[in-house]
Amino acid sequence: MSIDRATVAKIARLARIAVPEEELEALAGELSHILTWVEQLSEVDTSAVAPMTSVVAMKLPWRADVVTEGGAAEPILQNAPAAERGFFVVPKVVE
Amino acid sequence: MTALTDLTLAAAREGLAAKRFSARELAEAHLTAMERARALNAFITETPERALADAAASDARRSRGEAGPLDGIPIAVKDLFCTAGVATTAGSHILHGFRPTYESTVTAKLWQAGAVMLGKANLDEFAMGSSNETSHHGPVVSPWRRRGDNRPLVPGGSSGGSAAAVAARIAMGATGTDTGGSIRQPAAFSGIVGLKPTYGRCSRWGIVAFASSLDQAGPLARSVRDAAILLGAMAGHDPKDSTSVATPVPDYEQTLQAGVKGLRVGIPREYRVDGMPVEVEALWQRGIEWLRAGGAAIEEISLPHTRYALPTYYIVAPAEASSNLARYDGVRYGLRVPGGSVDAMYANTRGAGFGREVRRRILIGTYVLSAGYYDAYYRKAQRVRALVRRDFDQAFARVDVVLTPTAPSAAFAIGEKSGDPIAMYLNDVFTVPASLAGLPGISVPAGLDAHGLPLGLQLIGRPFDEPTVLQAATALETAAGFTARPEV
Numbered sequence: 001m002s003i004d005r006a007t008v009a010k011i012a013r014l015a016r017i018a019v020p021e022e023e024l025e026a027l028a029g030e031l032s033h034i035l036t037w038v039e040q041l042s043e044v045d046t047s048a049v050a051p052m053t054s055v056v057a058m059k060l061p062w063r064a065d066v067v068t069e070g071g072a073a074e075p076i077l078q079n080a081p082a083a084e085r086g087f088f089v090v091p092k093v094v095e
Numbered sequence: 096m097t098a099l100t101d102l103t104l105a106a107a108r109e110g111l112a113a114k115r116f117s118a119r120e121l122a123e124a125h126l127t128a129m130e131r132a133r134a135l136n137a138f139i140t141e142t143p144e145r146a147l148a149d150a151a152a153s154d155a156r157r158s159r160g161e162a163g164p165l166d167g168i169p170i171a172v173k174d175l176f177c178t179a180g181v182a183t184t185a186g187s188h189i190l191h192g193f194r195p196t197y198e199s200t201v202t203a204k205l206w207q208a209g210a211v212m213l214g215k216a217n218l219d220e221f222a223m224g225s226s227n228e229t230s231h232h233g234p235v236v237s238p239w240r241r242r243g244d245n246r247p248l249v250p251g252g253s254s255g256g257s258a259a260a261v262a263a264r265i266a267m268g269a270t271g272t273d274t275g276g277s278i279r280q281p282a283a284f285s286g287i288v289g290l291k292p293t294y295g296r297c298s299r300w301g302i303v304a305f306a307s308s309l310d311q312a313g314p315l316a317r318s319v320r321d322a323a324i325l326l327g328a329m330a331g332h333d334p335k336d337s338t339s340v341a342t343p344v345p346d347y348e349q350t351l352q353a354g355v356k357g358l359r360v361g362i363p364r365e366y367r368v369d370g371m372p373v374e375v376e377a378l379w380q381r382g383i384e385w386l387r388a389g390g391a392a393i394e395e396i397s398l399p400h401t402r403y404a405l406p407t408y409y410i411v412a413p414a415e416a417s418s419n420l421a422r423y424d425g426v427r428y429g430l431r432v433p434g435g436s437v438d439a440m441y442a443n444t445r446g447a448g449f450g451r452e453v454r455r456r457i458l459i460g461t462y463v464l465s466a467g468y469y470d471a472y473y474r475k476a477q478r479v480r481a482l483v484r485r486d487f488d489q490a491f492a493r494v495d496v497v498l499t500p501t502a503p504s505a506a507f508a509i510g511e512k513s514g515d516p517i518a519m520y521l522n523d524v525f526t527v528p529a530s531l532a533g534l535p536g537i538s539v540p541a542g543l544d545a546h547g548l549p550l551g552l553q554l555i556g557r558p559f560d561e562p563t564v565l566q567a568a569t570a571l572e573t574a575a576g577f578t579a580r581p582e583v
Contacts, residue, residue, distance in 0.1 A: 007462075013442075016445055018442040034459055038472070041476060052481040058295070079196075081428075091439075091440050
């Protein structure tokens with residue numbers, strides 16, 4: 001699969017990563033190279049195989065739906081680049 | 096008397112118990128070694144004050160008769176494990192300034208057992224790499240050199256700082272994580288033992304996530320016994336990781352010396368890859384002879400989907416990474432680069448915070464999960480992954496353990512392979528299949544190549560059969576008699 005710079009720009013936007021205009025072309029080449037290489041999987045007949053969804057043969061454990069921890073705003077905000085009055089601060093989202 | 100830094104962990108444990116030296120003396124010897132070897136760049140954060148405080152507490156516990164199984168043993172922690180109050184970077188700029196307020200389960204268990212923390216070891220950014228060259232904090236230099244050639248070599252990766260620290264006698268052991276080979280390959284490159292346990296054996300809680308269905312913590316050490324001791328302290332069920340398994344942790348040391356008599360060892364023919372150096376092939380053959388001489392029955396087996404493991408991995412791992420790394424948004428921790436809107440702030444932060452390899456993998460992952468491509472890539476890869484697993488299941492109906500080389504080559508020079516992502520990915524061609532299948536694997540140093548660089552052999556076992564893997568590894572270790580050590 002060969003992808004072009006417009007596709008790279010699109011997936012970079014989906015991934016919320018700012019990519020400088022001048023790097024798009026080179027990235028398109030690198031990503032195309034990797035995608036072409038992984039496409040060898042199409043040689044494998046998987047029509048009768050279910051996708052692997054669990055690595056270890058076990059049932060996912062259940063637990064009671066109760067609060068186990070809470071009231072920890074202070075340690076949670078400790079690493080925030082910007083926090084005020086017990087909240088994370090982000091650029092304005094509502095006009 | 097042997098220098099304290101040359102002791103194995105097991106020998107140090109005895110020396111401490113016999114009061115031949117104190118935890119403080121042991122910590123000081125390793126901190127001196129750490130200072131002398133700073134040029135290796137094996138640590139992102141050194142914690143000498145913490146080490147001395149840990150050691151003093153250990154000596155006090157011992158004098159009260161309360162010493163734990165790892166009491167006073169100085170270890171390095173891969174900087175992917177969150178450590179309360181100690182900077183945790185994952186080798187990335189995006190976690191700039193991050194100090195966890197909590198401790199990972201695995202490191203908490205190590206401290207509970209009495210271990211002493213020397214510092215946080217360097218790694219490839221978010222554990223994405225096979226050479227430790229993608230770290231934001233610069234590459235780690237291997238303590239090894241090619242004979243007559245002073246060019247700096249890579250220690251392997253992603254647990255490169257952990258491997259270099261253990262090989263250079265800075266730490267008696269280290270924690271690593273292995274997603275596609277990140278414990279086993281650097282262990283092979285650095286002439287030490289590296290063990291990736293079965294998926295679910297160690298808790299992933301508090302480890303910075305890369306690919307959640309593959310990530311597994313494990314030890315790096317200078318002997319199989321040392322690795323077994325460390326695993327015993329690291330393993331165990333943790334309700335905070337829903338994929339951690341409640342199977343009891345056996346006493347791994349007890350069965351180490353059981354030998355390989357009657358053990359059935361599988362040799363997968365698909366691991367004879369084109370272009371594999373003759374020395375790797377020859378070492379593999381020697382490994383077969385060693386186990387046979389120990390009484391093992393050698394059987395050729397087939398793992399037909401081996402060649403599809405690596406491309407499968409390079410869909411599954413980036414897909415999971417793109418999802419896991421979505422959390423780095425400049426809001427809750429780490430770097431923030433301002434932007435006119437919240438979206439621009441996310442994009443600027445992530446654009447500046449992630450290095451090239453991490454960015455590449457997030458973009459690949461985003462692409463293969465995006466509308467219209469999910470079935471063609473991700474679901475297809477999960478189907479092939481099931482076949483890789485089935486290959487092993489069928490093989491383990493006939494054999495008890497599988498023997499392969501750990502990596503297709505010895506260590507290479509810094510910069511030698513960084514231009515071509517796929518050439519770099521091929522380093523993990525022998526380690527990725529066991530990762531996809533969730534199986535335990537160990538690398539044992541088994542010989543040197545023509546340039547005097549270490550080569551490793553890998554043993555792969557059934558799920559949760561670390562005891563048999565360690566038992567066979569002990570037999571290999573004894574037969575190989577690997578005593579070479581780096582000069583640096």
